[in-house]
Amino acid sequence: MSSDNSPRSTTHLQALLHGRALLSLGMLIFFSVMVAIASTYPWQAAMLPVVIGVPGILLSLLQLFIDMRDYHRAEGKIDPRTAFEIYMDEITEHTKGQVKMELAGDKKELTTLVEDPSVVGRTRGQREVLLWCYFFGLVLLVLLFGFWIGVPFFLVAFLRFYARESWRLTAILALAAWGSMYLLLAVLLEQVLFEGFVSGFIMENLFRD
Amino acid sequence: MSIELMLSSLLQLLTSPYNLWMMVLGTGIGLVIGALPGIGGRLAIALLIPFVFGKDMVGGAVFLLSMHAVTGTAGQLTSIMFGVPGEGDAAATIVDGYPMAQKGEAGMALGASLMASGIGGVIGAAALGLLIPVIEPIVLKFSPAEFFFLALLGITFVAFVSGSAIFKGILVGLFGMMLAFIGQDPQTGIARYSDDLLFLWEGMDLITAVLAIFAVPEMIHLGVKGGAIAAVSKEEAQTSVKAQLAGMMATFKHMWLVVRTSLIGVFIGILPGLGGSAASWICYGHAVQSCRKPSNFGRGDIRGVIAPETANNSKEGGSLLPTLFFGVPGSSGMAILLGAFLILGIQPGPQMITEKLDLVWILIWALVVSNILAVIIMLFVTKPLVRLTFVRGGILIPFILIIVVFGTLMAKGQWENLILLLILSPVGYALLRFDWPRPPFVIGIVLGSIAEESLHKAWALWRWEFFVRPLSLVLIGMILATIVFAVYRGWKDKKEGTVHVIG
Numbered sequence: 001m002s003s004d005n006s007p008r009s010t011t012h013l014q015a016l017l018h019g020r021a022l023l024s025l026g027m028l029i030f031f032s033v034m035v036a037i038a039s040t041y042p043w044q045a046a047m048l049p050v051v052i053g054v055p056g057i058l059l060s061l062l063q064l065f066i067d068m069r070d071y072h073r074a075e076g077k078i079d080p081r082t083a084f085e086i087y088m089d090e091i092t093e094h095t096k097g098q099v100k101m102e103l104a105g106d107k108k109e110l111t112t113l114v115e116d117p118s119v120v121g122r123t124r125g126q127r128e129v130l131l132w133c134y135f136f137g138l139v140l141l142v143l144l145f146g147f148w149i150g151v152p153f154f155l156v157a158f159l160r161f162y163a164r165e166s167w168r169l170t171a172i173l174a175l176a177a178w179g180s181m182y183l184l185l186a187v188l189l190e191q192v193l194f195e196g197f198v199s200g201f202i203m204e205n206l207f208r209d
Numbered sequence: 210m211s212i213e214l215m216l217s218s219l220l221q222l223l224t225s226p227y228n229l230w231m232m233v234l235g236t237g238i239g240l241v242i243g244a245l246p247g248i249g250g251r252l253a254i255a256l257l258i259p260f261v262f263g264k265d266m267v268g269g270a271v272f273l274l275s276m277h278a279v280t281g282t283a284g285q286l287t288s289i290m291f292g293v294p295g296e297g298d299a300a301a302t303i304v305d306g307y308p309m310a311q312k313g314e315a316g317m318a319l320g321a322s323l324m325a326s327g328i329g330g331v332i333g334a335a336a337l338g339l340l341i342p343v344i345e346p347i348v349l350k351f352s353p354a355e356f357f358f359l360a361l362l363g364i365t366f367v368a369f370v371s372g373s374a375i376f377k378g379i380l381v382g383l384f385g386m387m388l389a390f391i392g393q394d395p396q397t398g399i400a401r402y403s404d405d406l407l408f409l410w411e412g413m414d415l416i417t418a419v420l421a422i423f424a425v426p427e428m429i430h431l432g433v434k435g436g437a438i439a440a441v442s443k444e445e446a447q448t449s450v451k452a453q454l455a456g457m458m459a460t461f462k463h464m465w466l467v468v469r470t471s472l473i474g475v476f477i478g479i480l481p482g483l484g485g486s487a488a489s490w491i492c493y494g495h496a497v498q499s500c501r502k503p504s505n506f507g508r509g510d511i512r513g514v515i516a517p518e519t520a521n522n523s524k525e526g527g528s529l530l531p532t533l534f535f536g537v538p539g540s541s542g543m544a545i546l547l548g549a550f551l552i553l554g555i556q557p558g559p560q561m562i563t564e565k566l567d568l569v570w571i572l573i574w575a576l577v578v579s580n581i582l583a584v585i586i587m588l589f590v591t592k593p594l595v596r597l598t599f600v601r602g603g604i605l606i607p608f609i610l611i612i613v614v615f616g617t618l619m620a621k622g623q624w625e626n627l628i629l630l631l632i633l634s635p636v637g638y639a640l641l642r643f644d645w646p647r648p649p650f651v652i653g654i655v656l657g658s659i660a661e662e663s664l665h666k667a668w669a670l671w672r673w674e675f676f677v678r679p680l681s682l683v684l685i686g687m688i689l690a691t692i693v694f695a696v697y698r699g700w701k702d703k704k705e706g707t708v709h710v711i712g
Contacts, residue, residue, distance in 0.1 A: 020643050023639050023640070023643050023645065024380075026639075027380055027384065030384065030387070031383070031384075031387065034387050034402070037402060038401070041394070041397075041399055041401060042397050042399065044394065044396040044397050044665070045394035045396060045397045045399045045401055048390060048657075048660075048661045048664070049387065049390045049401070052383050052386050052387055052390070052657075053383075053387060055383065056380065056383040056384070056387065059376055059379060059380050059383070060380060062376060063376050063377060063380060066376070117603065118432065118435065118601070118602070118603035119435030124433055127432060127433045127435075128429065128433050131428075131429045131432040131433065131606070132429065132635075134607075134610075135425065135428075135429070135610055135634070136631065138607075138610055138611070138614060139614065139627050139630065139631055142614055142618075142627065143624060143627060147614070147615065147618060151611055151614075154607060154610075154611070155607050155608075155611070158606070158607040159603075159604065159607060162432075162603065163601070163603030163604055163606075163607075164603070165603070165604065173604070177608060177611075181611075181615075184241075185615070191619070193615070193618055193619075194618055194624045
């Protein structure tokens with residue numbers, strides 16, 4: 001967040017690459033590609049995608065124009081973060097060990113005190129990137145090793161290294177969650193879940209005829 | 210139809226230990242399965258058909274129907290507390306239910322949704338009983354032309370669930386519709402936007418899309434924000450039985466809304482092909498549309514919880530009607546139930562009215578009693594479950610993400626949906642982060658494919674004439690009135706300086 005309050009000139013490129021405008025730009029590209037692909041289909045198959053896609057393109061352009069206009073009007077001082085995120089950035093920077101959150105609700109001020117080791121010492125951006133990495137990691141683990149193998153590894157990694165819980169609590173939670181899920185889904189409901197490419201390959205080649 | 214038959218059927222259900230046990234068991238299993246994302250009522254029946262094979266016809270039917278009827282009641286739990294819908298039908302409840310949990314009002318939201326579900330289920334069953342003698346000519350009047358306009362009417366509600374950001378809302382709605390066109394074109398059979406990707410030929414999976422747009426972004430947001438889902442301390446939060454009762458009383462305070470959305474739910478349930486997601490979203494849109502000051506919707510308005518939940522359960526009674534009397538399932542869940550009925554030896558058709566009316570009434574009573582039973586059971590388990598909203602995100606997030614992955618895998622049993630989840634989740638997060646409304650996405654994806662399929666059928670049957678069918682004209686009038694009203698209210702809000710965002 002810039003502390004400079006003096007007016008400054010903004011370029012169209014800056015306005016276009018600004019967070020909010022990027023989403024409108026993404027929508028514009030999406031609708032354009034979908035309409036372009038639809039134009040290769042017979043008219044019956046292309047009709048509705050084109051009927052929906054063309055207004056989508058026009059509205060995206062309009063929204064993009066509005067976003068860029070707002071950016072120029074504010075002389076580049078639009079922060080892509082919501083008020084809540086700005087507040088969280090500040091408290092993360094200034095708090096060690098304890099996080100005090102104040103949320104402006106519609107009718108009243110909500111105040112609470114949270115001690116959250118997963119927040120301490122990590123900026124909002126770092127938490128965002130880390131969480132996405134963990135989520136992508138979970139999906140990758142499940143794809144490679146299957147649900148029943150991927151899940152406990154993910155649980156241990158997340159609880160120990162992201163949430164910074166003790167090894168003891170991590171082990172108890174991971175074991176209890178995995179065990180109860182297995183009992184309910186695999187034993188009682190007899191659900192067969194994806195076994196993973198690597199696990200599947202190993203099972204196929206080593207243990208099956 | 211005599212009162213004597215109605216009452217004797219109720220007695221037959223309640224005085225038979227076997228039937229009673231099957232109903233309690235079905236209700237219990239339905240509640241557990243309903244709370245697991247991705248399974249839902251449809252898959253639950255499919256899973257448990259072998260369980261009823263060879264069992265008594267009445268007991269088996271009561272078991273399956275009770276289970277199917279209450280899955281929606283449990284689905285609201287995860288929607289409200291974690292922003293994770295049990296199935297597509299429960300997604301509308303997130304919009305206001307989850308913000309209520311964030312404000313520490315999970316108890317109140319759950320109380321309201323439980324009561325709304327219970328009343329909706331009972332009204333749905335009552336409507337089913339009352340409509341038996343008159344329904345046939347009405348249902349037969351609805352053709353693909355009317356379905357098309359009904360879907361369009363639902364899509365116009367995008368204007369109401371977009372808050373002040375109407376352009377953004379419409380864009381997100383169109384985005385959802387565009388994704389609904391992925392898959393085999395119903396007219397030509399061409400695999401649109403899917404080429405060799407076989408898993409997309411049947412269209413994009415709704416559960417995966419909803420989990421990606423709502424659940425994953427909410428969990429990332431929770432992790433980024435730190436702390437727990439509830440942003441208030443336990444002392445300030447309304448988690449007590451008193452809060453639940455307050456939520457239940459709020460349902461009675463909005464009784465007229467409950468009655469209206471129940472009847473809309475019944476009506477949509479009766480029409481084959483529209484499904485439960487359409488019912489809950491149309492009713493959510495109706496709640497926003499009919500409210501004088503809708504600025505609180507999307508921020509934790511209790512009416513936003515009541516309307517979709519009422520419709521969600523009332524549609525079950527409605528959809529049972531064409532299933533039982535015409536052999537035409539009102540939804541995919543009912544289609545599987547129809548198959549199960551056939552396995553049990555129940556032959557759906559008009560003869561159900563003339564020959565098996567006692568069985569019909571037992572099923573209606575099973576709907577009523579299982580809904581009431583579900584509310585009572587949920588009342589006892591809600592309080593400890595609400596405490597989960599005070600568990601730190603760092604501990605809660607991995608479990609919710611695992612449930613999301615499980616739901617995605619279960620939805621169609623295809624691993625490819627995980628890739629879809631990875632692609633759509635950042636889109637959902639971007640929408641959340643930059644304050645774009647997300648509910649229009651689900652309306653678009655649910656109603657887009659229905660609109661297209663109906664349009665093709667209507668065009669093949671009547672060409673341009675489908676626009677001037679009497680019921681089409683009525684629906685066109687309703688669509689125009691909705692648009693005019695949305696424009697008027699947007700203008701009025703602008704004049705009064707009211708701004709609201711429904712995320």
